[in-house]
Amino acid sequence: MPELPEVETVRRGLAALLIGARIARASALRPDLRRPIPDLSPLSGRTCRALRRRGKYLLIDADGLVLVNHLGMTGTWRLGDAPQRHDHAMLELADGRCLRFSDPRRFGLLDLCDDPARHPLLAPLGPEPLDDRAWEALRAACRCRRAPIKAVLMDQRVLAGVGNIYAAEACFRAGIRPQRAAGTLAAATLQRLLAALRAVLEEAIAAGGSTIADYRAVNGLSGRFQHRFAVYGRAGQPCRACGATIRSGPLGGRGTCWCPRCQR
DNA sequence: CGAATCACCTGATCGC
DNA sequence: TGCGATCAGGTGATTC
Numbered sequence: 001m002p003e004l005p006e007v008e009t010v011r012r013g014l015a016a017l018l019i020g021a022r023i024a025r026a027s028a029l030r031p032d033l034r035r036p037i038p039d040l041s042p043l044s045g046r047t048c049r050a051l052r053r054r055g056k057y058l059l060i061d062a063d064g065l066v067l068v069n070h071l072g073m074t075g076t077w078r079l080g081d082a083p084q085r086h087d088h089a090m091l092e093l094a095d096g097r098c099l100r101f102s103d104p105r106r107f108g109l110l111d112l113c114d115d116p117a118r119h120p121l122l123a124p125l126g127p128e129p130l131d132d133r134a135w136e137a138l139r140a141a142c143r144c145r146r147a148p149i150k151a152v153l154m155d156q157r158v159l160a161g162v163g164n165i166y167a168a169e170a171c172f173r174a175g176i177r178p179q180r181a182a183g184t185l186a187a188a189t190l191q192r193l194l195a196a197l198r199a200v201l202e203e204a205i206a207a208g209g210s211t212i213a214d215y216r217a218v219n220g221l222s223g224r225f226q227h228r229f230a231v232y233g234r235a236g237q238p239c240r241a242c243g244a245t246i247r248s249g250p251l252g253g254r255g256t257c258w259c260p261r262c263q264r
Numbered sequence: 265c266g267a268a269t270c271a272c273c274t275g276a277t278c279g280c
Numbered sequence: 281t282g283c284g285a286t287c288a289g290g291t292g293a294t295t296c
Contacts (some may be wrong), residue, residue, distance in 0.1 A: 001289065033296085034272075034291075056290080063286055074274080105273045107290060113272085121291095147267065156291085164289065213276080253269065254289065269295075278286080 002071035002135045004129065004161030005204035006215050006223065007056050010077060013218030014060070014099075015051035017079060022047045022094035023062060029088050034072065040114035042112060043067060052116075055160025059116050066116050072107025074214040104214070127162040129197055131189065134159055138194055149185060150178035151252045153197065162197065162256050165210060165232045170197035172228050172231045176264045184210045203228070231257040 002010070026043035046062035053059065060067040068077075069075070078084075078100050084086075089100040089110055101110065113119045118239075126135040141158040142149070152158055153167040171178045175194035176189065185193070204210060209223035212233070216222060230240055235248035235257050244261035 070290085072273095072291085102271095103296095104275070107273065109291095145266085151267085154290090252267085255287085259295090267296085269293105271293080272291090274288100276287090278284105280283090280285105 001073055001165065001213055002054075002075065002165050003056060003162060004201055005072060005166070005207075005225065006209035007053050007058055007161070008205050009073070009217050009223065011051050011053045011058055011208040014077060015236040017097075017099070017218060018048040018060065019095075020047065020050060021097075023091055023092040025090075026067075026111065027090050027092075029090065032234050033088060033103060033110060035109055035111070037089065037110045038112050040067070040110070040112065043091070044130055054116060054122055054235065055128070055156055056163070057116075057125075064114065064168075064182070066113050068109070068111040068113055068116060068119060068122070069101070070121075071159050071215075072103060072105060072109065075103040075107045075108035076214065077101055077215050078216075078220070079218060085230075103251060106161060116213055120261075124157050126156065126158045127160065127181035129159045129161060129194075129201055136196055139187065139190060140187060145182040147182055148153045148179045148251055149176060149182045149193070152182045153193075154252075155259070157196075158253060161201075164256075165212075165229070166197065166200055166204065169200045169230060170214060172259060173200060174262060178251055178258055197245040231259060233257065 023043050025048055026040035028037040028040050042064050048062050050061040059071040086102045086104040087100045100249050108142040126137050141152055143158045148168045153162050174193040204225040207225035210226040211222035231246055237246055239259040240259045246257050247260050248257045
C-alpha cells in the first residue's frame with residue numbers, strides 16, 4: 001500500500017517525466033474520490049516545475065499552482081497506455097503524452113491549492129521521519145500516551161508518511177511489541193525505534209517501495225521491498241531471526257504482525 | 265481529550 | 281460454477 005517509500009518512488013518517476021512539460025489539458029473524469037475533485041482546468045497551459053512529497057501526499061507544482069494528490073490504497077499514475085476502467089483524472093501534455101490517474105477503491109484524493117503548507121489536509125502533518133525534527137515529535141507524542149506505540153507511529157500528526165507496513169517492520173527491527181503503550185518506552189528505546197524506522201524507510205525507498213497488490217511505480221514496475229518483510233504478511237511463518245512463529249492480531253482496527261520472541 | 269470503532273470503496277479470496 | 285461472506289487498509293467522522 002502506498003506509504004512514504006512508495007509515494008517517494010512515484011514522485012521520482014513523475015519528476016523524470018513531467019518536469020519542464022507543459023500541461024495542455026487537465027480534466028477529472030468523475031466528480032469525486034474520497035472528496036470532490038475540483039475543476040482541474042486551471043492547470044491547463046501551465047508548465048510542471050517540481051514534484052514534491054509531504055508524508056503520503058504527492059505535490060505536482062505547475063507554475064505555482066499545486067495539484068495535491070493522495071494515492072489512498074490503490075491509486076496509480078500511468079503514462080502512455082490505453083484508458084482503463086478506474087481512471088479518474090487525466091493530464092494531457094503539450095507534447096502528446098497523456099498521464100492518467102487510476103484508483104479502483106477511490107480512497108485517493110485530488111485537490112488544487114496555491115500553498116500546500118496551508119492546505120487543511122497538509123498543515124496538521126507532523127515532520128518527515130527522516131527530518132531532524134522527527135525525534136522531538138516522536139518523544140513528545142509518546143509522553144504519557146497509553147496508545148499502542150504502533151498506533152502512534154501511524155498517526156500522521158506525529159510523523160508523516162508511516163503506514164501499517166513500515167510501522168510493523170520498524171517495531172520488529174527495534175524489538176518492540178506493537179501493542180506496547182507508547183508512554184512506557186524509555187528514551188533510549190524510542191531512539192532505537194526511530195533509527196529502525198529510518199533504516200527501513202531508506203531501504204524501502206532504495207528498493208522502489210513494496211508491491212502487495214496494486215502499487216506500481218509510474219513506469220509500471222513493481223517494488224522489490226516486499227520480499228524483505230520480516231513480519232508484515234508473514235503470520236504463521238517462522239521468524240527469520242529466531243524461528244518462532246510470527247503472530248498476528250488486530251491493533252487499532254488494523255492487522256498487525258509481530259514476533260512473540262524477538263519483540264518485547 | 266484520548267482512544268476505539270465505523271464508514272467509505274472495490275477486488276481478491278474462501279467456504280459451501 | 282456460483283454466490284455470499286470476509287478481508288485488505290488510509291483517513292476522517294463518530295462514539296464512548
